[in-house]
Amino acid sequence: MKTPFICPRCGNKDPDYIGIKNGKPYCRRCIAFHGEMAPPVSPKEKTVKLCLSYSLSEEQKALSDRIVFNFKRGVNTLVYAVCGSGKTEISYGIIGYAMSRGMTVGFALPRRDVVIELYDRIKSAFPGNKVIAVYGSHNDDLTGDCIVLTTHQLYRYPKYFDLLVLDEIDAFPFKGSDVLVGFFRTSLRGNCVMMSATPSKQVVEEFRKPGHEILTLRTRFHKNPIPVPQSKIAIGPLKYVFLIRRLLRYRKEGKQCFVFVPTVAMSRNVYGVVKYFVKGGDYVSSKREGRARIIADFKNGKLTYLVTTAVLERGITVANLQVIVFGSDNRIYDEAALIQIAGRVGRKAAAPDGDVVFLANQESEGMKRAIKEIRYCNTFL
């Protein structure tokens, strides 16, 4: 009896998808994927320096270390991280480690726009290394210290990656695609780190087997949904009208508010206007002297609102906080940044609700995607 044909690219063994050409079997399931293959690379140790403008939380640090520990002992890790908990950052440790050892490193995601965004983030986190992005129309260079790619492009890398990080495993089109899952399996020769806010039962079961470990990142430790941001479109000076009215209302209701602005100059300017209409505020940025005291005053309830740059995007927890992102269509506010900001609200179990308002001239892609992603994550709580 003939041994059944298994496709070396996607792992398909379903005879319905196997054809015969010139007496030889071929796979019909992955035939649409064809193009240049990645050239072989020889391992070479590299200098790696991680540059982050912020520090990881204790929890992120512990998980990051655990992933490295698992990798060293040949264990695959599933990171089960809720939306807005900063799961990308915890993969930097293992990426840095594997690159420094001269291993082949890939970071695969199903969606092209997320690949492009993540590529920017990883490139600025590791400025001294060659980080490349590979997706549909962008595949001239297939080699780098860290390759950020769509799952569709994995077929170019058979038995290639010593470390493969896979994010959004439950997102379309990866989920439910045997071809893409097959590509993933055949391109991995070492160990993987999978990340998801919503892992399927099947994935969880797989990671309960020996040689696997599930880690949970729960920055949002109470099980309440993240408040879904509201978009408020207001052109030019009308943004100030909205902002002032809203801050007056919060003040009356005894609610504190962060007003995020895109630049240091704007933190000063926006506060410079608003302070004539709404008392009890201040502004902070990386350039503002006495910042620590101002933040302490806010925490103690002496101030009702703070106009702030990204310095307060992470790490500060205030009960019953409202958030307004002034100019949320600015290009610095991508999906990840907006989700992170929305995650500032409702962090105390006692006051899980709060407003998140995106105040902009028009609704940007980042705003749309952030709102969509938060809605999606909330459906799983």
Ligand SMILES: [Zn+2]
């Ligand atoms: Zn195939």
